[in-house]
Amino acid sequence: DGGITQSPKYLFRKEGQNVTLSCEQNLNHDAMYWYRQDPGQGLRLIYYSQIVNDFQKGDIAEGYSVSREKKESFPLTVTSAQKNPTAFYLCATRLRHVFDEQFFGPGTRLTVL
């Protein structure tokens, strides 16, 4: 059963704590992306990775960090430096030589109390 797994679906953390969101895929896709969605806004790119051990900042990378040690995994850490971390976080993947379609995971709703 191929797909993208983001767990958990809902996550609560206290202000000032770092939290790591997981994204796992078994689609054998090369590229992986992290987006953030806020109410009334589109998806904004946080970080993306086109191959293992390489990643680039998106438009809103401040306060976030990522790693890409394995092709299947692209975890996102929301650090205490992120001023407004409460949001819906989406992970996506893409085959390297497919220029359009991205496949999205189900998302994680992070609430910082």
Place this chain on the structure above:
Amino acid sequence: DQQVKQNSPSLSVQEGRISILNCDYTNSMFDYFLWYKKYPAEGPTFLISISSIKDKNEDGRFTVFLNKSAKHLSLHIVPSQPGDSAVYFCAARNTGNQFYFGTGTSLTVIP
């Protein structure tokens, strides 16, 4: 700075009629344009795309039109069905494999 804009936050259409969703962009270097459909608390699903070298792409009930001179694209759904009710996002890809999304248009198809 929003590079992809959807100026209509919502649209209501009668079942069986045509739905037209619009999108504008500012970056002339975008090479692919996409439409995604999204339900609440789920990830978006890909609907249809168009290369910047084309002006139309059709897939069943869905057609995307691209007007490069106006930096405008539109998604036509005909005939509209109640199951089409969702939020539709327009997106654009640059040559660095970054994707930029609009703010979405919520489509309601009235039975």
